[in-house]
Amino acid sequence: xxxxxxxxxxxxxxxxxxxxxxxxxxxxxxxxxxxxxxxxxxxxxxxxxxxxxxxxxxxxxxxxxxxxxxxxxxxxxxxxxxxxxxxxxxxxxxxxxxxxxxxxxxxxxxxxxxxxxxxxxxxxxxxxxxxxxxxxxxxxxxxxxxxxxxxxxxxxxxxxxxxxxxxxxxxxxxxxxxxxxx
Amino acid sequence: xxxxxxxxxxxxxxxxxxxxxxxxxxxxxxxxxxxxxxxxxxxxxxxxxxxxxxxxxxxxxxxxxxxxxxxxxxxxxxxxxxxxxxxxxxxxxxxxxxxxxxxxxxxxxxxxxxxxxxxxxxxxxxxxxxxxxxxxxxxxxxxxxxxxxxxxxxxxxxxxxxxxxxxxxxxxxxxxxxxxxxxx
Numbered sequence: 324x325x326x327x328x329x330x331x332x333x334x335x336x337x338x339x340x341x342x343x344x345x346x347x348x349x350x351x352x353x354x355x356x357x358x359x360x361x362x363x364x365x366x367x368x369x370x371x372x373x374x375x376x377x378x379x380x381x382x383x384x385x386x387x388x389x390x391x392x393x394x395x396x397x398x399x400x401x402x403x404x405x406x407x408x409x410x411x412x413x414x415x416x417x418x419x420x421x422x423x424x425x426x427x428x429x430x431x432x433x434x435x436x437x438x439x440x441x442x443x444x445x446x447x448x449x450x451x452x453x454x455x456x457x458x459x460x461x462x463x464x465x466x467x468x469x470x471x472x473x474x475x476x477x478x479x480x481x482x483x484x485x486x487x488x489x490x491x492x493x494x495x496x497x498x499x500x501x502x503x504x505x
Numbered sequence: 506x507x508x509x510x511x512x513x514x515x516x517x518x519x520x521x522x523x524x525x526x527x528x529x530x531x532x533x534x535x536x537x538x539x540x541x542x543x544x545x546x547x548x549x550x551x552x553x554x555x556x557x558x559x560x561x562x563x564x565x566x567x568x569x570x571x572x573x574x575x576x577x578x579x580x581x582x583x584x585x586x587x588x589x590x591x592x593x594x595x596x597x598x599x600x601x602x603x604x605x606x607x608x609x610x611x612x613x614x615x616x617x618x619x620x621x622x623x624x625x626x627x628x629x630x631x632x633x634x635x636x637x638x639x640x641x642x643x644x645x646x647x648x649x650x651x652x653x654x655x656x657x658x659x660x661x662x663x664x665x666x667x668x669x670x671x672x673x674x675x676x677x678x679x680x681x682x683x684x685x686x687x688x689x
Contacts, residue, residue: 351633351678355633355649355650359648359650359660359662362663439549439553442546442549443553443554445550447554451661455659455661465552465554465555490513490515490517493519493548494513494515494544496547497540497543498540498543500547501539501540501543
């Protein structure tokens with residue numbers, strides 16, 4: 324019995340925690356990769372809290388991540404949890420307008436975040452790591468509420484391909500989730 | 506059923522718990538039990554993330570909802586901004602060499618997705634690039650991306666859907682960006 328996930332079930336690339344640690348060391352490519360992964364998730368947080376100031380909020384979130392990445396400690400929580408906290412506090416500062424900015428310091432990042440919120444935040448980034456066909460099938464299945472048959476019809480591919488891509492995509496997401504600290 | 510086959514099929518258990526052979530394997534396999542637990546968290550996060558009006562409904566309601574969904578999809582297609590073309594915009598260097606194509610597709614209610622497939626980007630001076638988009642009234646940095654050592658890249662960025670994005674270009678990240686390729 325092979326206890327490890329199949330190689331084809333593992334998306335390529337460093338984990339979020341590894342990227343954050345590289346960003347802390349000043350790696351621009353790592354920052355670009357992290358930004359690409361988390362841009363949709365950060366945008367969602369900014370949209371929900373900062374509303375019309377969403378674009379300013381997004382830019383400020385990533386600027387803070389660049390400056391504060393060294394504060395991330397994987398022994399104290401997942402990268403997604405840390406990033407969500409930065410995003411939320413930045414969005415609150417942005418939306419607060421005239422209020423003094425909320426600090427994104429070490430102690431501030433210890434605030435509790437709901438596991439379900441972290442999962443949702445992490446998920447938006449993890450989807451970006453899937454191959455396009457797996458991401459498309461999962462998005463159509465869950466967000467557009469399409470059956471596998473309907474997805475096959477829409478994408479003009481065999482039903483078996485849809486089943487395979489959906490299984491593989493879900494397994495990849497689960498494997499990525501398992502790599503994150505609880 | 507061997508472990509590899511069972512592991513692949515674990516997502517099936519999210520919808521259907523009647524597969525006795527698969528369940529039998531899972532009962533005896535700690536690795537599959539852990540993966541199934543993680544799959545449950547992923548499944549829950551995906552369902553929670555779905556917009557409220559697109560939440561899953563019982564199968565018996567799907568047929569009744571079919572016509573409405575089709576009508577909604579048709580309406581969505583009509584309402585998409587005219588800038589969300591499905592055809593690709595070719596990005597060329599100053600010498601006219603095609604180094605990529607940008608395609609706009611629907612992302613969600615607020616955004617369109619800009620998908621860039623690039624090849625042969627000049628990577629001699631570093632692998633970082635910036636993708637820009639503009640319409641008549643606005644210019645926006647879609648995002649930064651990396652190319653592999655052969656100059657290939659495949660990235661996707663969301664842009665606000667309330668613009669008619671029609672011009673795309675790639676620069677290097679610098680205070681005075683140098684143009685690498687453009688759609689015009």
